[in-house]
Amino acid sequence: VIIGGGLGGLFCAMTLRDAEVDVVVVDRANHYLYQALIYQVATAELDAGEVSMPIRERLGRQKNTYVVMAEVTCVDTELKQVRLSDDRALDYDFLVIATGLEVNYFGHDEWQPFAPTLKTLRDAVDLRERILSSFEHAEALRDPSCCPELTTFVLVGAGPTGVELAGALAEMVRDTLPREFKRFDPTTTRIILAEAGDRVLPSFSPEISAKVLAKLRKMGVEVRLNSPVDLIDAKGAVVAGERIASDNVIWTAGVRATPTGEAAGLEIDAMGRVVVGPDLTAPGHPDIYAIGDVAHIDREGGSLPAVAQVAVQTAKYVGHSIIDRVESKPAQPPFSYYDKGYLATVGRNYAVLETANGRVKLAGYLAKMIWAFIHLLYQMPNQDKTTMFVTWTWSYVTHRLGSRVIIGRKSRP
Ligand SMILES: Cc1cc2nc3c(=O)[nH]c(=O)nc-3n(C[C@H](O)[C@H](O)[C@H](O)COP(=O)(O)OP(=O)(O)OC[C@H]3O[C@@H](n4cnc5c(N)ncnc54)[C@H](O)[C@@H]3O)c2cc1C
DSSP: OEEOOSHHHHHHHHHTTTSSSOEEEEESSSEEEOGGGHHHHHTTSSOGGGSEEEHHHHHTTOTTEEEEEOOEEEEETTTTEEEETTSOEEEOSSEEEOOOEEEOOTTOGGGGGGSOBOSSHHHHHHHHHHHHHHHHHHHHSSSGGGOGGGGEEEEEOOSHHHHHHHHHHHHIIIIISTTTOSSSOGGGOEEEEEOSSSSSSTTSOHHHHHHHHHHHHHTTEEEETTOOEEEEETTEEEETTEEEEOSEEEEOSOEEEOTHHHHTTOOBOTTSOEEOOTTSEETTEEEEEEOGGGEEOEETTEEOOSSHHHHHHHHHHHHHHHHHHHTTOOOOOOOOOOOOOEEEEOSSSOEEEEOTTSSOEEEEHHHHHHHHHIIIIIISTTOOOHHHHHHHHHHHHHOOOSOOOOOSOOOOO
């Protein structure tokens, strides 16, 4: 049984495709989501269907695999059983936990209603509607300057999600929208990126962080470093003691592990991740593996990061381990991670790239081309990328955005 049909779960099931095993993939959603590009759904560059794919479509034709849409509520490690939200139970011989992360408001869950986040497809579509509606409301005012909170965006957290979202928003208000609004001037939109630490993109080197900071500021993003958020409420946010009126506070900061490991009574770390050994099994539970974001995998000086490459590599390793065990072959050597480095993008023409050893550092257009190539051809598991390629090219050439429909939100009184 594989819990989670995200990047790790999907790759693990695909690795087991030809093995003499029955695979059950359980996910509470019916789709796999390519999270690295959901900020493009929120900023209307891509449509929801272009960054997601029904799990059943990807695995349904795999003869040994059965897909179940349900939430896993508990794991009984004694009975070797997984319990589902619809009261069903699944027996397992091997269990792979691949349930990823969830949003963490750092002990301030009361901020959640006022600061939506970007983690699921629902989040992205809701955020898109919220952003677009704000501009519509501003245009409807006789004097749009009377309500600056409508078009003041406060993004909390300058990791990859905050930075990429800020860049895309800045481009939207400067490039795409000005031609279409008559009363409201989209270029007056304020985008504030608040970061408690002293630099943006802390997973990159200080040199790359400095370049991205300069780029964001050039694009008109107000980046505030060393500025923790003290409060978020219906009126906006208090950032480093300053009250900022905003209808659009967006949480791009903390994450923690989904509680599956805890529910199974396994050893977890401070983030709730399942602690695993070198063979990626939970200590004392040789039949339970954890992979991807939900796994705490030691490496010198800490643990492996929550990135796609870790999910893919751990998934393949565990798939092969299970095959070897079923076929009574010798055990695999301990898992070792091959770090390919990091990529992030800011707007249509700029990205940064850094290899793990820090020898290659790129910032600018070439890095953007590599970013697009990797996301398009490499990381989406076997999905049809034609429509995404056409949408990107079209919006790159015309400076128009792909999917700007508002379908769910009511007008503001
Ligand atoms: C906004 C954003 C941007 C990102 N950008 C990048 C990037 O540019 N580059 C990069 O390398 N990485 C990026 N990442 C990280 C990358 O997406 C993750 O590392 C990767 O998806 C981890 O895969 P996973 O299988 O561990 O978890 P996920 O892909 O998150 O899959 C977890 C699955 O488990 C399911 N699930 C959870 N709980 C339950 C339950 N109780 N019952 C049933 N199903 C459950 C979920 O529905 C989900 O489908 C980004 C992440 C986010 C959120």
